Amino acid sequence: MKNRTTVERTSERELVVTRTFNGPVHIVFQAWTKPELFMRWWAPKSMGVPMLSCDMDVRVGGGYRVAFGHDASSAMEFFGKYLEVIPNARLVWTNEESDDAAVTTVTFEEKGGKTLLVLHELYPSKEAFDANSGAEGGMPEQFEQLDELLVALGVGGS
Numbered sequence: 001m002k003n004r005t006t007v008e009r010t011s012e013r014e015l016v017v018t019r020t021f022n023g024p025v026h027i028v029f030q031a032w033t034k035p036e037l038f039m040r041w042w043a044p045k046s047m048g049v050p051m052l053s054c055d056m057d058v059r060v061g062g063g064y065r066v067a068f069g070h071d072a073s074s075a076m077e078f079f080g081k082y083l084e085v086i087p088n089a090r091l092v093w094t095n096e097e098s099d100d101a102a103v104t105t106v107t108f109e110e111k112g113g114k115t116l117l118v119l120h121e122l123y124p125s126k127e128a129f130d131a132n133s134g135a136e137g138g139m140p141e142q143f144e145q146l147d148e149l150l151v152a153l154g155v156g157g158s
Contacts, residue, residue: 005143013126015121017119019117023153027153028108034056039051040152041148049069062081081093088108102129
């Protein structure tokens, strides 16, 4: 039985995405904080736009920058700062590529050798959320790819 990703709009400014991963919390947390692992699962393969680079300084006040595209001249970049970092428990970061971007919080909870992950995005306004509403469509695919990475690392499996 595959794990299911739930995507729920909980208010006019908030999105909550939940999934249980078949792997210990410290490995799932590493997949979110080590660039060499993050690059292996974050970009939805169906979009056909590979991740070109990923820089992460995972500490309070540290920054991140990821770039997608087929070459540097056409790359789309996403960047921001980490507001909160609690190893194996919680990450909070800004998304600064536009004025209407969300603040993202991800929590990690160990449950019997598995990890319950909850991603929460809070947008500055309903209009900002509506303008970015296509983004959540890729999350189930991204989380499937994270499941595949955990299997490749030898810790996952349905």
